[in-house]
Amino acid sequence: MSAAHPPKPPASPSLLAIALCAIAWLGCGQAMAYSVYVSNERDNTISVIDGDTLEVVRTLEVGERPRGIVLSADNTRLYVCTSDDDHVETVDLASGEVLHTLPSGPDPELMALGANGERLYIANEDDNMVTVVDVNSREKVIEIPVGIEPEGIGLSPDGSLLVNTSETTNMAHFIDTETLEIVANVVVDTRPRVAQFTPDGGQVWVSSEIGGTVAVIDAQTHEILHTIAFEVPGLRPESIQPVGVAIADDGSDKVYVALGPSARVAVIDANSFEVEDYLLVGPRVWNLAFSPDRDRLFTTNGVSGDVSVIDLDAQRVIKSVKVGRLPWGVVVAP
Amino acid sequence: MHDRPTRGVPSWRVHGTVASALGARLGGALLAGWLIGLGVLPPATGWAADPVQVSIARVSRAESPPEPLSFLDRPVEDDGAAGAELGLQDNRTTGAFLGHDYAYENVVVATDQDLAERVSALVAGGSRFLLLDLDAADLAIAGQAMDEVAGDAAGGALGFNVRDQSDALRNQDCRANLLHVVPSRAMRADALAQYLSWKRWDEVALVTGRHPSDAAFAAALERAITRFGLEVVDRADWTREPGARRTDSGHHTAQSEIPVFTRFDDHDVLLVADELDEFGEYLSYRSERPRPVAGSQGLVPTAWSRTHEQWGATQIQRRFEKLAERTMTPRDQAAWLAMRSIGEAVTRLQASRAEAVREFLLGPDFTLAGFKGVPLTYRDWNGQLRQPILLSAPRMLVSVSPQDGFLHRTSELDTLGYDRPESACEAFQ
Numbered sequence: 001m002s003a004a005h006p007p008k009p010p011a012s013p014s015l016l017a018i019a020l021c022a023i024a025w026l027g028c029g030q031a032m033a034y035s036v037y038v039s040n041e042r043d044n045t046i047s048v049i050d051g052d053t054l055e056v057v058r059t060l061e062v063g064e065r066p067r068g069i070v071l072s073a074d075n076t077r078l079y080v081c082t083s084d085d086d087h088v089e090t091v092d093l094a095s096g097e098v099l100h101t102l103p104s105g106p107d108p109e110l111m112a113l114g115a116n117g118e119r120l121y122i123a124n125e126d127d128n129m130v131t132v133v134d135v136n137s138r139e140k141v142i143e144i145p146v147g148i149e150p151e152g153i154g155l156s157p158d159g160s161l162l163v164n165t166s167e168t169t170n171m172a173h174f175i176d177t178e179t180l181e182i183v184a185n186v187v188v189d190t191r192p193r194v195a196q197f198t199p200d201g202g203q204v205w206v207s208s209e210i211g212g213t214v215a216v217i218d219a220q221t222h223e224i225l226h227t228i229a230f231e232v233p234g235l236r237p238e239s240i241q242p243v244g245v246a247i248a249d250d251g252s253d254k255v256y257v258a259l260g261p262s263a264r265v266a267v268i269d270a271n272s273f274e275v276e277d278y279l280l281v282g283p284r285v286w287n288l289a290f291s292p293d294r295d296r297l298f299t300t301n302g303v304s305g306d307v308s309v310i311d312l313d314a315q316r317v318i319k320s321v322k323v324g325r326l327p328w329g330v331v332v333a334p
Numbered sequence: 335m336h337d338r339p340t341r342g343v344p345s346w347r348v349h350g351t352v353a354s355a356l357g358a359r360l361g362g363a364l365l366a367g368w369l370i371g372l373g374v375l376p377p378a379t380g381w382a383a384d385p386v387q388v389s390i391a392r393v394s395r396a397e398s399p400p401e402p403l404s405f406l407d408r409p410v411e412d413d414g415a416a417g418a419e420l421g422l423q424d425n426r427t428t429g430a431f432l433g434h435d436y437a438y439e440n441v442v443v444a445t446d447q448d449l450a451e452r453v454s455a456l457v458a459g460g461s462r463f464l465l466l467d468l469d470a471a472d473l474a475i476a477g478q479a480m481d482e483v484a485g486d487a488a489g490g491a492l493g494f495n496v497r498d499q500s501d502a503l504r505n506q507d508c509r510a511n512l513l514h515v516v517p518s519r520a521m522r523a524d525a526l527a528q529y530l531s532w533k534r535w536d537e538v539a540l541v542t543g544r545h546p547s548d549a550a551f552a553a554a555l556e557r558a559i560t561r562f563g564l565e566v567v568d569r570a571d572w573t574r575e576p577g578a579r580r581t582d583s584g585h586h587t588a589q590s591e592i593p594v595f596t597r598f599d600d601h602d603v604l605l606v607a608d609e610l611d612e613f614g615e616y617l618s619y620r621s622e623r624p625r626p627v628a629g630s631q632g633l634v635p636t637a638w639s640r641t642h643e644q645w646g647a648t649q650i651q652r653r654f655e656k657l658a659e660r661t662m663t664p665r666d667q668a669a670w671l672a673m674r675s676i677g678e679a680v681t682r683l684q685a686s687r688a689e690a691v692r693e694f695l696l697g698p699d700f701t702l703a704g705f706k707g708v709p710l711t712y713r714d715w716n717g718q719l720r721q722p723i724l725l726s727a728p729r730m731l732v733s734v735s736p737q738d739g740f741l742h743r744t745s746e747l748d749t750l751g752y753d754r755p756e757s758a759c760e761a762f763q
Contacts, residue, residue: 167649169424169428170428170678185432191703210702238709238745261707
């Protein structure tokens with residue numbers, strides 16, 4: 001992969017921010033203080049990026065092949081799918097130590113934390129199951145049989161509905177989190193990956209890596225409202241492989257989709273479903289996370305081994321932060 | 335390919351109210367089917383009133399598995415059949431959510447049995463999708479029989495070549511009712527030549543075995559070498575009958591024979607065409623010059639290998655090993671891809687007429703996820719599945735072709751094998 005990397009940006013945006021914060025110390029100081037956690041699939045580590053300096057400040061050792069990561073409800077712990085160890089590790093963020101493991105079922109890949117913070121919904125890529133784990137008792141609540149190679153897990157804002165994608169069955173399975181039963185199965189394009197609900201819970205956006213599209217599904221009727229296709233001039237269609245989906249909840253009505261090997265993040269109007277722009281990041285861009293005040297988006301670029309920081313007001317990449325090898329998942333803790 | 339310890343088969347772990355009532359050991363597909371049957375799982379939206387019936391048969395000839403030259407490789411009894419079985423399970427899991435029913439029959443035709451008769455009976459009996467694990471001569475017989483019967487059958491019948499690599503079958507001998515899932519020899523040879531070109535290993539010596547299949551692979555290698563600007567500086571034919579595999583002090587023979595046999599003009603790589611694995615393995619470390627071996631042994635261009643775990647391939651390797659208690663071969667993978675091609679088309683079409691499936695598979699809306707990093711599609715000029723080719727050493731994946739820099743105006747995958755303008759196939763026009 002030879003996609004050019006964005007030039008190192010000048011340090012001015014963060015310097016300016018620091019200067020502004022110095023003027024209004026109390027208000028900004030809090031808004032600025034956040035950490036970005038990145039799982040490095042190859043290195044078996046979690047890189048911790050300081051949201052202020054945009055530098056890696058800590059590297060935590062975890063188990064084999066860390067992929068999906070999720071914060072605890074109080075942001076003090078990180079749940080890490082250590083896929084090749086066939087469990088989920090609970091990492092204490094203050095000490096950086098692995099406190100204990102959770103029984104996830106084999107090859108856990110992506111997960112979501114239930115609305116009250118007690119249940120983890122985990123996709124077991126190897127076992128055609130979604131495993132529900134109680135994080136306090138550390139026991140499995142149930143395994144829900146789904147399609148072949150479960151991958152993405154999306155939870156509705158009120159926690160009542162779970163959407164799981166299965167990569168080889170090519171479906172989005174809608175699961176009622178009360179009854180833990182499947183209520184609908186929607187066929188989407190080839191190899192679905194990430195499922196994300198809109199902030200109002202009305203829609204689920206599902207990316208299809210090999211199909212090269214994103215399906216917008218009505219969460220109530222389960223109809224596909226729209227299928228978004230991508231086209232980057234000069235790039236072959238096969239290199240455009242949608243994976244990560246980040247839906248803004250700040251009223252900007254923007255959705256960002258990571259396009260894998262094409263090294264681009266698509267910027268989409270959430271209402272018209274039009275693709276407005278393609279931002280150049282690093283190759284094999286996989287997952288996305290917003291900063292707490294929604295002014296930045298962080299992307300994991302697997303092949304280039306870095307995280308791109310996108311300034312959402314300017315809609316441009318302002319920095320690439322080198323992390324470990326094959327960065328995969330990303331979350332942000334205020 | 336390699337003797338690696340097979341993973342143990344873990345018990346099928348089932349917890350919770352829904353699943354435990356049904357007990358363990360049911361396959362996922364079966365379970366999903368049960369759950370729908372019991373009204374626990376709702377079908378997907380758009381479930382047709384009449385369930386879609388899909389009837390698939392796999393046809394192969396009775397044969398004893400070839401004895402590999404290396405003691406590390408074990409003969410594989412159910413080569414191809416296990417891949418079909420996994421693809422069937424995957425289709426049935428999807429089908430269970432959609433109300434699509436997949437029937438399957440694995441037919442082994444004895445050497446003295448009439449293949450045409452069996453194929454005709456299968457198609458007449460309703461099997462409209464045939465996975466043909468046959469050589470080129472048998473594929474011609476099966477294809478002819480399918481044409482004759484399917485003329486009367488509504489929707490026709492569609493065959494998938496999951497075994498034979500002949501380039502002629504994709505060119506002048508192509509058949510409209512036969513799609514080719516396995517890559518042709520030309521595709522594999524091009525994949526290797528692109529890598530040699532990328533390495534600037536421009537000069538090769540070529541050793542060809544005594545069988546027609548070896549000559550065919552050597553011809554494909556010669557074509558690829560020319561196509562990518564490389565040069566064959568020397569050639570030799572290996573004509574010896576294979577001796578006993580197990581002999582005391584057998585290494586002395588190879589150690590003295592091979593250096594004499596490989597006194598070639600200087601070259602960068604020693605290419606070998608020995609598809610039946612009779613002698614190629616002897617070349618490495620024994621050739622006169624210290625040169626890497628590639629082709630049918632050494633660095634092998636192949637559709638599938640256990641060394642491959644990229645792009646999610648880990649999942650299918652593991653699922654296969656759970657099912658078959660051995661590693662997945664290229665023949666298994668071809669059968670799986672054929673099954674999944676049928677499954678994908680039926681899922682999207684909500685219908686199972688063979689002619690509609692054929693049209694969909696050859697059309698622009700079909701993409702198959704085959705764990706190769708890009709969508710797999712069929713060439714509409716000869717029915718060949720486009721696919722990246724792995725370049726695998728015995729214990730490690732080395733590269734995947736097409737290589738960077740080999741450009742094509744529609745798909746870089748079409749830099750492998752006979753491209754549209756070169757094709758002599760007329761049955762698809």
